[in-house]
Amino acid sequence: MKFLILCAFSIVLVQLGACTKFNAQKIGDRTVFLNMDEKENWADALESCKRYNLTLVSILSAKEQRELNNVVPGNPDVWIGGYKRDKVWRWINDGEPMSYTSWSAGEPNSLEDDNENCVHLTSWDEGNWNDVRCSDRNFYICEFVKPPGSLLQKAEDLYKTVSQYYRSKY
DSSP, rough: EEEEEEEEEEEEETTTTTTEEEEEEETTEEEEEEEEEEOOOHHHHHHHHHHTTEEOOOOOSHHHHHHHHSSTTTTTOOOEEEEEEEEEETTTTEEEEEEEEEEOOTTTOOOSSSOEEEEOOTTTTTEEEEEEOSOOOOEEEEEOOOOTOHHHHHHHHHHHHHHHHHHOOO
């Protein structure tokens, strides 16, 4: 059983005795959840997100990149949902190649070997990206998993349409 508890500006997710504290933030029309309490390797961070029907965050535009950099406190190294498979950088939420990137200068620098297959926001380059070993331990950012065409997505789209209509009329 899962519970979502709102405490001040943090969200505590509780599942059968496990408790993870996330700081919820709006990025455009999405809500992201920052775990700044404990560092995990990339795979464990992904599993922690999945426990709550979340996934590691994908960054799809320069605007999202700027907004995300503005909400990460103190600029630490933070896992995002980028990973390398078959020498192609992809997003974990759909497995598709990245169409937007924000690599630090000289990155990614591990294209020929398989030592650095995961992506984090850097602490040393204003939140741009670096490819690193997936075994490194970092804080992480999750987001809701909403496949296109899902009932939740359709309901949110309908709500936005109705809200815009009534705002324009009244």
